[in-house]
Amino acid sequence: MSTDTIPDAVYVVLRIFFEFTHSFGLLVLATVGLAVIFGMMGIINLAHGEFILIGAYGTTLSFHAGLPLPLAMVTGVAVTTVVGLILERTVIRHLYDRLLDSMVATFGLSLVIIQLTRILFGNTTNNVSLSMGSISYGPYSSGTYRILLAVIALVVLAVLYWVFTRTKFGLRARATMQDAETARAMGVNTDRMYMLTFGLGAALAGLTGALFTPAFTVDPEIGSEFLVESFVTVVVGGPSVLIGTSLGGALLGTIDAMFTWIGGSFLGEIMILIAAIIAIRIMPEGITGLLEDWRQKRREDE
Amino acid sequence: MLETEHLGVSYGKTPILRDVNISIEQGEIVGIMGKNGVGKTTLVKALIGLLDINEGRVTFDDTVVADATANRESFWRAESFPQEVASTLAGTPISNAPGRLGEFFPLAAELTPDATADQRARAGMGYIPQGRDVFPELTVEENLEMGETINGDAGEFQYDAVYEFFPILEERRTQDAGTLSGGQQQMLAIGRALIGNPDLLLLDEPSEGVQPSIVQDLTRDLEQVNEELGTTILFVEQNLHVVQNLAERCYAIDKGTIVDELGPERLASRDAVTKYLAV
Numbered sequence: 001m002s003t004d005t006i007p008d009a010v011y012v013v014l015r016i017f018f019e020f021t022h023s024f025g026l027l028v029l030a031t032v033g034l035a036v037i038f039g040m041m042g043i044i045n046l047a048h049g050e051f052i053l054i055g056a057y058g059t060t061l062s063f064h065a066g067l068p069l070p071l072a073m074v075t076g077v078a079v080t081t082v083v084g085l086i087l088e089r090t091v092i093r094h095l096y097d098r099l100l101d102s103m104v105a106t107f108g109l110s111l112v113i114i115q116l117t118r119i120l121f122g123n124t125t126n127n128v129s130l131s132m133g134s135i136s137y138g139p140y141s142s143g144t145y146r147i148l149l150a151v152i153a154l155v156v157l158a159v160l161y162w163v164f165t166r167t168k169f170g171l172r173a174r175a176t177m178q179d180a181e182t183a184r185a186m187g188v189n190t191d192r193m194y195m196l197t198f199g200l201g202a203a204l205a206g207l208t209g210a211l212f213t214p215a216f217t218v219d220p221e222i223g224s225e226f227l228v229e230s231f232v233t234v235v236v237g238g239p240s241v242l243i244g245t246s247l248g249g250a251l252l253g254t255i256d257a258m259f260t261w262i263g264g265s266f267l268g269e270i271m272i273l274i275a276a277i278i279a280i281r282i283m284p285e286g287i288t289g290l291l292e293d294w295r296q297k298r299r300e301d302e
Numbered sequence: 303m304l305e306t307e308h309l310g311v312s313y314g315k316t317p318i319l320r321d322v323n324i325s326i327e328q329g330e331i332v333g334i335m336g337k338n339g340v341g342k343t344t345l346v347k348a349l350i351g352l353l354d355i356n357e358g359r360v361t362f363d364d365t366v367v368a369d370a371t372a373n374r375e376s377f378w379r380a381e382s383f384p385q386e387v388a389s390t391l392a393g394t395p396i397s398n399a400p401g402r403l404g405e406f407f408p409l410a411a412e413l414t415p416d417a418t419a420d421q422r423a424r425a426g427m428g429y430i431p432q433g434r435d436v437f438p439e440l441t442v443e444e445n446l447e448m449g450e451t452i453n454g455d456a457g458e459f460q461y462d463a464v465y466e467f468f469p470i471l472e473e474r475r476t477q478d479a480g481t482l483s484g485g486q487q488q489m490l491a492i493g494r495a496l497i498g499n500p501d502l503l504l505l506d507e508p509s510e511g512v513q514p515s516i517v518q519d520l521t522r523d524l525e526q527v528n529e530e531l532g533t534t535i536l537f538v539e540q541n542l543h544v545v546q547n548l549a550e551r552c553y554a555i556d557k558g559t560i561v562d563e564l565g566p567e568r569l570a571s572r573d574a575v576t577k578y579l580a581v
Contacts, residue, residue, distance in 0.1 A: 175437045175448050182435040185350050186494070187423035187451030299481060 011138035016257050018135075018142035023260075023268070024253035025150030029212070030226040031233040031245050032156055033205035038234055039241035040177045040197050043092065044099065046106040048230060049223025050113035051202050055080040055209025056218045057117060063128050069214070072128075076210035077203055084202020088195050096194065110223070117220040130214035149211060153249070156204070161242050163200075173197050232276040238286020247287045251275070303328045303363060303534050304349070304502060310357025310370070311341075311348050318344045319558045320357070326502070331528050331535040333549030334560075337580040341558040342538035343432055346506045349536075350429045351419035362425065363501065367417040426453045428500030428533075432507045434491040438480025442471055445479045445490055449497030463531060464493040467523050485516035492520070496527060503527070505537035509544050517541065521548050540579050546570065554578040 034048040045051075058076030063069055087109065095102040132144040164170035176183040176193040184190045208226065216222060237248025255275050260268035283290045309322040319341045326332045336342050347353040349360060351368065360368040423429065428449070436445050450459055465472040468489040474482065479490055488508060495503055508524070509517045521544055527533050538555075539545050545552055552569055554562040556578065568574040 171440070171444055171447060172451075175440060175444075178437045178439055179435055181352055181419075182431055182437070183448070184419040185352060185423055185429040185431065186448045187420050187454075187498075188448075189418075189420050 008138070011140060012261070014137045015140045016261050018140075018147065019257035019260050019268075020253050021150035022142070022146045023256040024249050025146065025153045026212075026226075027229055027233045027249040027252055027256075028153035028157065028245055029149065029208045030230040031237070031249065032153075032160065032241075033201045033203070033208060034230045035234055035237070035241045035245045036160070036204060037198060037201035039239045039244065040173060040201075041096070041194060042099065042177075043095070043102050043198075044106070045201070046103055047087075047110040047113065048106075048205055049225075049227035050110045051080050051084060051205030051223075052209040052212075052226050053113065053117060053220065053223040054083055055206030056213045056216070056222050057121065057125070057209075058206065059210040059213040060125050060128055060218045061121075063213075064126055069128065069130060073207075073210035073213070076213070077206040080206025080209065081199055081203040084206075085195060085199045087202075088198040092198060093191070093194065114220050114223070121220075123219060125218045127217065128213045143215075145214065149215075152211060156207070157242060157246055164242070169196065229272070232272060234286075235276055236279045236286055238283075238288030238290075240288035243291070244286055244288040251287065303330075304536065305361045306349070306358060307361075308358035309345075309348065309355055309360065311344055311353055312356045317356075317558060319348065321559055322358070322555075323560060324553055326534060326536050328501075328534055329528070329532055331525070331548055331550045332537075333545050333552035334536070334538045334555055335540060335545045335549075335552055335575070335578050336538070336555035337540060337578070340555050342540075342555060343506055344558075345555070346429075346432075346504055346538055350427055350504055351417060351422045354416065362422065362427065365417075365425070367422055367425070369416065420451075423452045424454045426501035428452050428495030428498065428503045430488075430491045430495050430503070430505045430508060432510060434484075434487045434511075436479040436482070436487050436490050436494070438478065440479055441476050442479055442482070442490055443475040445494050446471070446475075446497050449494040452495060452498030453500050454498075458499065459497050460499050460531070461497065464496050467496075467526060468493050484511045485513055485520075488512050488516070488520060489523075492523070492527075496531070496533070499531065500533060502534045502536065505535065505539075507539055507541075508537060509539060509541040514543070517543060518547075520544075524548055542572070542575060542579055545575055545579070546572075 030052070033051065034045060037043050037045045037048070055076040058079035059069075059072045062075040063072035067075060091105055091109065092102065095105055130145060132148070134141045134143050135147070164174060172183065172188045173193050173196070175186070176188055176190045177197075180190045183193075209222070212226075216225065233245065233248040233252055236252060237244030237246075252272050252275060255271050256268040259271040279286070285292070304324075304326045306322050306324050309319060310317060311319040322345060324332075324334070334342060334345065344353060348355050348368070355368050355370045357370050359366055359370065417425070437448065440448070446461065446464065470486055471490055471493055474486070479487065482490060492503075492505075492508070505524075508520055512520065524535060525548065528535055535548075537544070537548065546569055549569060550566065552564045552575075553560050554564065562578065564574060
C-alpha cells in the first residue's frame with residue numbers, strides 16, 4: 001500500500017462513519033416513539049408517521065409565526081403530545097389487547113390526519129432553513145446538523161433508559177405492561193400509566209418531526225418517509241424498547257452506510273429492506289428476542 | 303376492619319358468589335376454606351376490587367369501598383321515579399346515570415362509585431395473588447419497590463422487616479424475579495405486599511405450587527408478620543396444614559356462599575376441617 005493511499009482509506013472510513021451516524025440518527029429517532037408504544041403497550045401504531053407529521057407542522061407553523069426554531073420545536077412536540085393524549089383517551093384506550101382493531105383504528109387515524117392537514121394547510125409549506133455548515137474531509141463532507149441529530153438520538157436513548165430504569169414512572173410503567181392486574185392491585189393507576197406511556201410515545205414522534213423539519217420538505221406525506229424505516233427497525237430490533245431500538249438502528253445503520261458507500265443511497269435503502277426480510281426469517285422476535293432466547297438457554301444450563 | 307354484607311358476584315348472568323357475609327376485626331388472622339371452584343379467588347378479587355360486585359356492599363376501615371345498591375332495580379323503584387325513568391335506568395350503575403341525578407334524589411347523592419383496586423391498595427389493602435404473580439422481568443428489589451404504593455405511598459417502608467422475615471430476598475435483590483423458585487416467589491409476593499405496611503393482607507392460596515416444607519415456613523412467617531407488624535390477615539386456602547396452623551378462625555365456603563364458621567376448637571379437629579376441603 002503506498003503512502004498516498006492511506007489518507008484516502010481514512011477518508012473512506014470517515015465517509016462510512018458519517019453515513020452511519022446519519023442513518024443511525026434517522027432510524028433511532030424515527031423508531032423510538034413507535035417502539036415505546038409497541039414495546040410497552042403492544043399497540044402497533046400505524047398513525048406513528050402522522051404523529052411525526054404533527055410535530056413537523058407544529059414546528060414549521062410556529063417558526064413561520066415568529067418563534068425562534070428551538071421554541072418552535074418545543075411547540076411541535078407539545079402539540080403532538082396533546083394530540084396523542086386526546087387520541088389515547090378517546091380512541092386508543094378502548095382498543096387495548098385488541099391488536100388488529102387497534103391497527104385498523106390507527107390506520108384510519110393516519111388517513112384522517114393526512115387529509116385534515118391537506119385541507120387545513122394545503123399540499124406544501126414554506127421550508128424551515130437552518131444553516132449549521134458542514135464538516136469537510138478530503139473529497140467528502142457531512143452536514144453538521146445530521147451529526148447533531150445522531151448525538152440527539154443517543155441522548156434520547158440515554159434519557160429513556162434513565163426514565164424506564166431509574167424513575168417511579170418507569171418502574172410502574174414496566175410493571176403495568178408485564179401484568180396490569182397485579183400492578184393495579186399494588187396501587188398503580190394503570191389507566192393513567194397507559195395514557196402517559198402513549199403520550200410519551202407521541203411526544204417522541206413529535207420530537208422526531210420537529211428535529212427533522214429543517215432537513216426535510218414538510219408536506220402532508222412526510223410521515224410516510226419515516227414509517228418504513230421505523231417499522232423495519234422495530235421488526236429487526238424486537239420488542240425491547242431501548243436495546244431493540246439501539247441494536248436495530250446500529251445494525252441497519254451499518255448496512256445502510258456500507259451499501260450507500262458502495263452504490264449510493266438508493267442501494268442503501270434497498271439493502272435495509274432486504275436485511276429486514278432476512279431478519280424476520282432468522283429471528284422472528286428480532287435481535288432482542290434472540291438475546292432473550294440465549295439468556296434463557298444460559299439460565300437453563302446453569 | 304373488613305366486612306361484606308350480602309355480597310354477590312356474577313360472571314355475565316352466572317352467579318358465582320351469593321349472600322356472602324364475613325367480618326374481620328383488626329389484628330385477626332382469618333381463613334376462608336373451600337374446594338376448587340367454589341368461589342374463593344372470586345371473593346378475594348371482589349374484596350380487592352379487581353372484580354365488580356353485583357349485590358351487597360364491602361366496607362373497609364369504616365368506609366364503603368363497593369356498593370351494588372345502585373345496580374339494583376329495587377333502588378330505582380325505592381326512589382319513586384316516574385315509571386319511564388325507572389324502566390330506563392333500572393340496572394344502571396349510579397356512576398353512569400345521566401345528568402345531575404344526585405341533586406334531585408338524596409340517596410343517589412350519598413352513593414359513590416366503587417373504589418377501584420388501586421384505590422383500595424392505596425387505602426391499605428395488600429394483595430398476594432394466586433400463583434404469586436411477581437413481575438418476572440423486574441428484579442427482586444424492583445418488585446419490592448412496587449409495594450411502596452400500597453397504603454398510600456406513606457414513605458415509611460418495611461424493607462428491614464421484609465429482609466428480616468425473608469433473608470433470601472436481600473441476597474437475591476438484583477436477580478430477576480422470574481428466575482426465583484416457587485417458594486422464593488411466594489416470599490417475594492408477600493414481601494412486596496408488606497413493604498407499604500398495609501393494614502390488611504389478602505392472600506389467595508399462598509400454598510399453591512409451593513413445596514410442603516416451604517409451606518410450613520411461610521405459615522410461620524405470616525404468623526410472625528401478624529404478631530410483629532400487627533397486620534390483619536385474610537387468606538383463602540384449601541391446604542389443611544395452612545388452615546389449621548394459621549387461621550384463628552375460618553369461614554367455609556361452598557357453591558359461592560358461606561356455609562360455616564369454625565372457631566379455634568373446631569379448627570383443631572381434622573374431621574371438622576377436611577369436611578370442607580378436597581383432602
